[in-house]
Amino acid sequence: MNEVALLVAATLAAGTPLAIAGLGLLLNERAGVLNLGAEGMLLISAVAGFAATYHGGSEWLGFAAGAAAGAAVAAVFGWLVVWLNTNQYATGLAVSLFGSGFSAFVGIDYVGKQLGEQPAHAVPVLAGLPFLGPALFRQHPVVYAAIGLVAAAAVLLYRTRAGLVLRAVGESPQSAHALGYGVRRIRLAAVVTGGALCGVAGAFLSVVYTPLWVEGMVAGRGWIALALTVFATWRPGRILLGAYLFGGVTMLQLHLQAQGVQMPSQFMAMLPYVATVVVLVLISRNPLWIRLNMPASLGKPFFPGA
Amino acid sequence: MTRSFTRKLALGAAVLAATLAACAKKEEAPPAPAAAPVAKAEPLKAAFVYVGPVGDAGWSFSHDLGRRNALARFGDKVTTTFVEKVPEGPDAERVIRDLVAQGNKVVFATSFGFMDAMVKVSKDHPDVYFEHATGYKTAENLRVYEARFYEGAYLAGVVAGKMTKTNSLGFVASFPIPEVLRNINAFTLGAQSVNPKVKTRVVWINSWFDPPKETEAAQSLLNQGADVLLQNTDSTAVLQAAERNGKFAFGWDSDMSAFAPKAHLGSVALNWTVYYEKSFAEILEKRWKTEVTKWGVKEGMLDFVKPAAFLPEEAKMALEAARDGLKTGTVAVFKGPIVDNTGKEVLAKDAVADDAWKGAINFYVKGVEGKVPSGM
Numbered sequence: 001m002n003e004v005a006l007l008v009a010a011t012l013a014a015g016t017p018l019a020i021a022g023l024g025l026l027l028n029e030r031a032g033v034l035n036l037g038a039e040g041m042l043l044i045s046a047v048a049g050f051a052a053t054y055h056g057g058s059e060w061l062g063f064a065a066g067a068a069a070g071a072a073v074a075a076v077f078g079w080l081v082v083w084l085n086t087n088q089y090a091t092g093l094a095v096s097l098f099g100s101g102f103s104a105f106v107g108i109d110y111v112g113k114q115l116g117e118q119p120a121h122a123v124p125v126l127a128g129l130p131f132l133g134p135a136l137f138r139q140h141p142v143v144y145a146a147i148g149l150v151a152a153a154a155v156l157l158y159r160t161r162a163g164l165v166l167r168a169v170g171e172s173p174q175s176a177h178a179l180g181y182g183v184r185r186i187r188l189a190a191v192v193t194g195g196a197l198c199g200v201a202g203a204f205l206s207v208v209y210t211p212l213w214v215e216g217m218v219a220g221r222g223w224i225a226l227a228l229t230v231f232a233t234w235r236p237g238r239i240l241l242g243a244y245l246f247g248g249v250t251m252l253q254l255h256l257q258a259q260g261v262q263m264p265s266q267f268m269a270m271l272p273y274v275a276t277v278v279v280l281v282l283i284s285r286n287p288l289w290i291r292l293n294m295p296a297s298l299g300k301p302f303f304p305g306a
Numbered sequence: 307m308t309r310s311f312t313r314k315l316a317l318g319a320a321v322l323a324a325t326l327a328a329c330a331k332k333e334e335a336p337p338a339p340a341a342a343p344v345a346k347a348e349p350l351k352a353a354f355v356y357v358g359p360v361g362d363a364g365w366s367f368s369h370d371l372g373r374r375n376a377l378a379r380f381g382d383k384v385t386t387t388f389v390e391k392v393p394e395g396p397d398a399e400r401v402i403r404d405l406v407a408q409g410n411k412v413v414f415a416t417s418f419g420f421m422d423a424m425v426k427v428s429k430d431h432p433d434v435y436f437e438h439a440t441g442y443k444t445a446e447n448l449r450v451y452e453a454r455f456y457e458g459a460y461l462a463g464v465v466a467g468k469m470t471k472t473n474s475l476g477f478v479a480s481f482p483i484p485e486v487l488r489n490i491n492a493f494t495l496g497a498q499s500v501n502p503k504v505k506t507r508v509v510w511i512n513s514w515f516d517p518p519k520e521t522e523a524a525q526s527l528l529n530q531g532a533d534v535l536l537q538n539t540d541s542t543a544v545l546q547a548a549e550r551n552g553k554f555a556f557g558w559d560s561d562m563s564a565f566a567p568k569a570h571l572g573s574v575a576l577n578w579t580v581y582y583e584k585s586f587a588e589i590l591e592k593r594w595k596t597e598v599t600k601w602g603v604k605e606g607m608l609d610f611v612k613p614a615a616f617l618p619e620e621a622k623m624a625l626e627a628a629r630d631g632l633k634t635g636t637v638a639v640f641k642g643p644i645v646d647n648t649g650k651e652v653l654a655k656d657a658v659a660d661d662a663w664k665g666a667i668n669f670y671v672k673g674v675e676g677k678v679p680s681g682m
Contacts, residue, residue: 003529003530006525006529007526007529010522010525010526010529014522108359108361111359111361111363112361112363112367112542114542114546114564114565118550205518209518209521210517210518210520210521210543210546211546212517212541212542212543212546214515214517214541215359217516217517217518219513219516219517219518219519221518250519250522251522251526254509254511254519254522254523254526255526255529255530257508257509257510257523257526257676258476258507258508258509258523258526258527258529258530258532259507259530259675260507260675260676260677261676
C-alpha cells in the first residue's frame with residue numbers, strides 16, 4: 001500500500017513540469033500562436049533558475065529567474081512571429097535549437113555545482129494521514145501550484161471576458177481586430193505569459209526535481225509538453241490529466257522494473273509515446289473533438305492591414 | 307528596416323562568434339622554461355578527445371584529471387590539447403584527423419564509439435600513436451586501455467552489504483551490455499561476500515545520461531525498500547536522490563562526496579593518471595608498443611575513495627580486506643562457483659573468470675532480481 005502511495009507521489013512530481021509547461025503552451029495556442037521553441041525555453045529557464053538559486057540561495061528566486069528568462073525568450077519569439085510575421089514553425093524550431101546551444105554555453109560554469117540542502121515539504125496535519133499523506137501531501141508547493149494554475153487558466157478561458165477575447169483572437173483574429181481588439185498585443189501577452197509558465201517548469205526541473213544543471217537535462221520534456229496540448233485538445237483540465245498520465249506511465253515502468261517484472265525495459269520506456277499516439281488516433285477518429293477545441297487560426301500569421 | 311536588419315545581423319554574428327569561441331579547443335601549455343636551450347627536443351604533443359564536457363564530475367572529467375596530473379609530472383616534455391563533447395560518429399573522425407594535422411604525436415580517444423574512427427585514422431598515419439579507451443580493435447600504432455570498473459563496483463558492494471538495513475540494494479543501470487552487467491553482478495557479489503542475504507533490484511533507464519530519469523529510477527528503487535544505491539550513469543542525480551530520502555549511495559567515475567555529504571558512502575573513482583604517465587613515458591623513451599591494457603585496483607587505475615567518516619569500523623575493515631585482496635590477488639571478483647539467478651552454474655567451483663568470460667556476461671548472478679532485458 002505504501003508503495004502505491006509513493007508511486008502516486010512520484011507521478012504527481014513527474015507530471016508537474018509537464019503540466020505547467022503544457023499549460024503555458026496551451027495559452028499560446030489558444031491565442032493562435034504555435035510555439036515549437038518550448039524545449040529551448042525550458043533549457044534556458046532551467047539554467048537561469050539554477051544560477052539564480054545557486055547565487056541567491058533561495059529557490060523562489062530561482063523560480064522568478066526561470067519565469068523571467070522564459071518570458072524574455074518568449075518576448076523575442078513573440079516579436080518575431082507576431083510583429084514580423086515570421087513563420088511560426090521555423091521560428092519555434094530555431095528557438096529550440098538556439099536554446100539548447102545557448103543554455104549549454106551559459107551553463108558551463110554551473111555544471112557540477114550543487115544547490116544547498118533542500119528543505120522538506122509537508123502539509124501540516126494532512127501529511128500525517130495514512131496513505132493520503134505520503135501520496136499527496138508531501139510535495140513541493142509548486143506541485144500544488146500547478147493544479148491551481150490549471151484551475152485559474154480554466155476560469156480565465158471560459159469564465160472571463162479576457163478569456164473570451166483571447167479565444168476570439170485564436171479563432172478569428174480578423175473579427176477580433178474588427179471589433180477593436182489589439183490582436184498583436186493580445187497574442188504577444190499570451191506568448192509572454194506562456195513563456196513565463198514554461199520558465200517556471202524549467203526552473204522546477206533544475207531547482208527542485210533534479211537539483212543540478214547539466215547540458216540538455218530537460219531531455220525532451222518540452223516536446224512532450226507540446227504533444228500534451230494536442231493530447232488535451234486544448235482544454236486546461238485535460239492538460240493536467242495528460243501530464244499525470246505521462247508522468248505515471250514513466251514512473252510505473254521504472255517501478256515495475258524495480259519489482260523485477262520481466263518485461264524489456266526498452267519496451268516500457270516507449271510506453272508514454274505509445275500512449276500519445278493511441279490518444280491522437282482516438283481523437284482524430286472523431287474530428288469534431290479536435291475541431292471543437294483547436295484554435296482555428298493556430299499557426300497562421302495575422303496582418304492587421306489586410 | 308534596413309538598419310534594424312543590419313543590427314540583427316551584427317547581433318547574430320556576435321552570438322555566432324561567441325559560440326565558436328566557446329567551442330574552440332582549449333590549449334594548455336606548461337610554463338615556458340626561462341631560457342630554452344637551443345638543442346632542446348620538441349615537446350611531445352598529445353591530444354585528448356572526450357565524449358562529454360570536462361566539468362561534469364563524470365567520465366570525461368576523470369580523463370581530464372588524468373591528463374592534467376600526467377601533464378604536471380612531465381613538465382615541459384609534454385604539451386596537451388583536448389577537445390570536449392565530441393559526438394560519437396562521423397564528427398569524431400574529423401576531429402581526430404584535425405588533431406593529427408595539427409602535429410599531435412599521440413591521440414587519446416576516450417569513448418567506445420570513437421573506435422572505428424581511430425582505426426581509420428591510424429591506418430593513414432603510421433607515424434602517430436593512437437590510444438583508445440574501452441575499445442577492442444588494435445593495430446600496429448593503435449592500442450586500447452580500459453579500467454576494471456567492476457572491481458570498484460565490488461568494493462562498493464562490500465560497503466553496501468555492511469550498510470544495508472533492508473538487505474535490499476538498488477542499481478540504476480544504463481544499457482544492458484556486458485560492461486554494465488559486470489558492474490551489477492560485481493556489486494551484488496561484493497555485498498554477498500559480507501552479507502549473504504542481500505538482494506539487488508535493477509532499473510534500466512536506457513541512457514548514459516538523463517538526470518531527471520536517473521532521479522526517477524532512484525526514487526522508484528528507494529520507494530520499494532532499497533536503501534543503498536549504485537549507478538553506472540554519469541550524473542550525480544542518484545546520489546542526490548538518496549540524500550533527499552535519507553538513504554545511501556555511491557559516487558561513480560570521480561569523487562562525488564561533495565554532492566551528497568550524508569548519503570555518500572564513498573566513490574568509485576577512476577585514476578587514468580597512471581596510464582597516461584606510462585604512455586607518455588613509453589613514447590618519450592621510444593618503447594611504445596601495441597597492447598591491451600586492463601588495469602584495476604591493483605595497478606591503481608581505480609579505487610574506492612573518500613569512504614564516509616561515519617562508516618562503522620566493521621565496514622571499514624571489510625572494505626580494507628577486499629581492497630587488499632584485489633591488490634594482492636587473493637580476491638577475484640568473478641571466482642567460482644557462480645550461479646546465475648535462474649540457478650544455473652555459470653562458473654565452476656574455484657575457477658577464476660578470464661576476460662573472455664567477463665566480456666560475454668549476459669546474465670544476473672543469484673541475488674539480482676528480474677531478468678536481463680532481451681536484445682543482449
